[in-house]
Amino acid sequence: MEKIKVTIGVDIGGTNTVYGFVDKNGKIIHSNSIPTYAEKEANQLFERLFEDINSSVKKIENEYEIVGIGIGAPNANYYKGTVEMPPNLNWGIVNVLELIKRYTPLPSAITNDANAAAIGEMIFGAAKGMKNFIVITLGTGLGSGIIVNGDLVYGDDGFAGEIGHTIVFPEGRECGCGRKGCLETYASATGIRRTVFELIGSTNIQSNLREKSFNELTSKDIADAANSGDQLAIYAFDYTAKILGLKLADSVAYLSPEAIILFGGLALAGNLILEPTKKYMEENLLNIFKNKVKILPSALPGADAAVLGSSALIWNELAKKKL
Amino acid sequence: MEKIKVTIGVDIGGTNTVYGFVDKNGKIIHSNSIPTYAEKEANQLFERLFEDINSSVKKIENEYEIVGIGIGAPNANYYKGTVEMPPNLNWGIVNVLELIKRYTPLPSAITNDANAAAIGEMIFGAAKGMKNFIVITLGTGLGSGIIVNGDLVYGDDGFAGEIGHTIVFPEGRECGCGRKGCLETYASATGIRRTVFELIGSTNIQSNLREKSFNELTSKDIADAANSGDQLAIYAFDYTAKILGLKLADSVAYLSPEAIILFGGLALAGNLILEPTKKYMEENLLNIFKNKVKILPSALPGADAAVLGSSALIWNELAKKKL
Numbered sequence A, B: 001m002e003k004i005k006v007t008i009g010v011d012i013g014g015t016n017t018v019y020g021f022v023d024k025n026g027k028i029i030h031s032n033s034i035p036t037y038a039e040k041e042a043n044q045l046f047e048r049l050f051e052d053i054n055s056s057v058k059k060i061e062n063e064y065e066i067v068g069i070g071i072g073a074p075n076a077n078y079y080k081g082t083v084e085m086p087p088n089l090n091w092g093i094v095n096v097l098e099l100i101k102r103y104t105p106l107p108s109a110i111t112n113d114a115n116a117a118a119i120g121e122m123i124f125g126a127a128k129g130m131k132n133f134i135v136i137t138l139g140t141g142l143g144s145g146i147i148v149n150g151d152l153v154y155g156d157d158g159f160a161g162e163i164g165h166t167i168v169f170p171e172g173r174e175c176g177c178g179r180k181g182c183l184e185t186y187a188s189a190t191g192i193r194r195t196v197f198e199l200i201g202s203t204n205i206q207s208n209l210r211e212k213s214f215n216e217l218t219s220k221d222i223a224d225a226a227n228s229g230d231q232l233a234i235y236a237f238d239y240t241a242k243i244l245g246l247k248l249a250d251s252v253a254y255l256s257p258e259a260i261i262l263f264g265g266l267a268l269a270g271n272l273i274l275e276p277t278k279k280y281m282e283e284n285l286l287n288i289f290k291n292k293v294k295i296l297p298s299a300l301p302g303a304d305a306a307v308l309g310s311s312a313l314i315w316n317e318l319a320k321k322k323l
Helices: A042-060 A096-102 A113-124 A189-202 A219-227 A231-255 A265-269 A271-284 A302-322 B042-060 B096-102 B113-124 B189-202 B219-227 B231-255 B265-269 B271-284 B302-322
Strands: A004-012 A016-023 A028-035 A064-072 A082-084 A093-095 A108-111 A133-138 A142-148 A259-263 A294-297 B004-012 B016-023 B028-035 B064-072 B082-084 B093-095 B108-111 B133-138 B142-148 B259-263 B294-297
Touching: A004 A042, A004 A302, A016 A042, A016 A064, A016 A302, A028 A042, A028 A302, A042 A096, A064 A096, A064 A113, A064 A302, A082 A096, A093 A096, A096 A108, A108 A113, A108 A302, A113 A133, A113 A142, A113 A259, A113 A302, A133 A231, A133 A265, A189 A219, A189 A231, A189 A265, A219 A231, A219 A265, A219 A271, A231 A259, A231 A271, A231 B231, A259 A265, A259 A271, A265 A271, A271 A294, B004 B042, B004 B302, B016 B042, B016 B064, B016 B302, B028 B042, B028 B302, B042 B096, B064 B096, B064 B113, B064 B302, B082 B096, B093 B096, B096 B108, B108 B113, B108 B302, B113 B133, B113 B142, B113 B259, B113 B302, B133 B231, B133 B265, B189 B219, B189 B231, B189 B265, B219 B231, B219 B265, B219 B271, B231 B259, B231 B271, B259 B265, B259 B271, B265 B271, B271 B294
Parallel strands: A004 A064, A064 A108, A133 A259, A259 A294, B004 B064, B064 B108, B133 B259, B259 B294
Antiparallel strands: A004 A016, A016 A028, A082 A093, A133 A142, B004 B016, B016 B028, B082 B093, B133 B142
């Protein structure tokens, strides 16, 4: 009997590194997680990772053939195969694709988390069959992956798709990038927490969120409060959506996508964020674009989304090479 | 002797329609201009146009073979072959590619002026050899053509590339599109005239520009004044560049282009606009993009740029089909 082809999807995070064997339909055959040890150098991770992968391969190799490995990592450069100065890993600049040749002869590719999410949505998720769309990841920051004519937009240097660092207010909130007023300081899980704290300072609206410190408060707390009718939390979602919708109208002017897919922690708030974002985007769209562009939630299962995205990256590469 | 292949580049304007026979190297063998008669229906233009083209063809057909026709027109849709509600032509919606089949069996393509300019720069101009760049046309409005991976970005519906209608100030200047604060209300030949008039109102800076009415004043007048040391004109260029530079930093965050090429009336002001735009863009760029992206003037000869762009459009289509 012919073996079923699977790829390995790897997601490198600041705390854990997760991998899974994924078939062409996005079914995860097996997955596992190991600690990343962010303070150590890159090679110690890959040594432990491939030890773990190899022992897992033994369990499935009678039935499955592994055909490639896709990696999602912070600050990854698809063209160069590198990870460059990731904020949450003590790696400096590492050529990951070179490094893993010590451990595997498989075809490999690497990209950043948001780009992997975009390819994941195209191959397995909400963007199946779409050729032009944008994925916005609303996590600690705001990441984005742009697909044009069925291909990811990497730009001249591999770093395209930084919609989170387009500027909303030139003298606005301080951003981790060293500038001010970037979109991600407003529209992200961190951004909505900042908005809640500004509202606590600037208004007298009663709210249970006044009981929490900034470091305690999560975007899920804000969503829970909004769902219980907390006016300050509701106002915070509306303000977040207003700014995100305004800037997504710009995204449509650039790229005229079929859909914009919201992914990640803050997107889990569902219609608390999707509906007002759509409303404010429509209000700001050029006439020719009105009532055309869908705002959709991610269709990748939350816990497995990153592994599916990384797997989709290499499935997509393998498909291109067969053309 | 084998005939030299040429394409026909056609540029449809509100006043005149210009065409030229253009070889693979961008040499114009012959060109001519006829009045458009914007108030009449589309077909009357194409009837006269092809009459004129056919009589020109007779003069060159011993030496040249015509292999295709490319058309640049306002509000053109590449996918559908249509021109839709052009502001300066009384056409409504016309399927131009269908219409011209009555007159020619040649392969044909149509796109808007800014997209034709972008393909023109790629094939004949400042972007030769580039795969990722943006052309910004600074005329009556601000048009843009975006090239990613060597292809023009049309988006899902054919209308991508409306950078002129990204929003700078949500409560800013009234735009012809019915919204407020669009980039083109600041950064365009019209935009800088508006800036001059706001400065005349808001400051006491002495200036010869105070002698002119708004309808008399051209962007060339402002450039001439700035070159003679007129402080108000110099201030107007600086303000225009400040806003354009800020928004081009957003463009880089989206697309990470190798270059941004400035084209059209206001770009003829040269370093009055290029240098400060570059300065303000750099000030607003995310660190990873600093000192990477060129700001270049168009390298298409002004008077022939539109014909060369339309010709490049069809040369590019013919090249793609041979792959």
